Amino acid sequence: MQIMSLNLAERLTMGIIRGILNAKVSGFTEQTLQEAIHNNTNLWGNTPENLRNQIQGLKNKFETHFNKYIENITTELLLEWLKKDQKHLYQVIQSTPENHAWFDRQVQTYINHIKNI
Numbered sequence: 001m002q003i004m005s006l007n008l009a010e011r012l013t014m015g016i017i018r019g020i021l022n023a024k025v026s027g028f029t030e031q032t033l034q035e036a037i038h039n040n041t042n043l044w045g046n047t048p049e050n051l052r053n054q055i056q057g058l059k060n061k062f063e064t065h066f067n068k069y070i071e072n073i074t075t076e077l078l079l080e081w082l083k084k085d086q087k088h089l090y091q092v093i094q095s096t097p098e099n100h101a102w103f104d105r106q107v108q109t110y111i112n113h114i115k116n117i
Contacts, residue, residue, distance in 0.1 A: 009062035013069045016054050017114065018081050023051070025082070025089055028066055033092045037102045044106070044113045055117045075100075075107045 024043050028036065032076040036043070059066050093103045 009058070009065035010069055013057055013062070013066055016051065016058065016084075017070075017073060020051055021078055021081060021110075022085050022112075025086055027117060028089055030088055030092050033089050034099075037092075037099050040102065042106070042109060044110050052117050059117070060077055063099075067115075070111060071080050073107070075104045078090075078110075079103070 026032070035041075043079065079090060079093065093099050
C-alpha cells in the first residue's frame with residue numbers, strides 16, 4: 001500500500017508543480033522572458049488560490065513523500081519540462097550562462113515558495 005501512495009504522491013506533486021511552472025511562464029514570449037531575465041524579475045510572485053489549496057492538500061495528505069519530492073525538484077528537471085512544454089522559452093534560458101543562472105535562482109525561489117505554502 002505504501003508503494004501505491006508513494007507513486008500517487010509523486011504523480012500528484014509533480015503534476016501540480018509542472019502545472020504551476022507552465023501557468024507562470026505561459027504568458028511569456030521570447031522577448032518578454034528576455035526582459036524579465038534582464039530585469040531580474042521574480043516569476044513566482046503570487047500563486048493562485050486554487051493551486052495553493054491543491055498544494056496544501058497534497059502536503060497534508062502525503063507530507064513525508066511531498067517533502068521528499070520537493071527536495072528532488074532541480075533546475076534540470078524544470079528545464080526538461082520547459083523543453084517539452086515551452087520550447088521557445090527553454091531556448092531563451094539556455095541561450096546564455098546568465099539566463100541559465102537567473103532561471104536557477106528562480107527554481108530555488110520556486111522550491112522555497114512551495115515549501116512555505
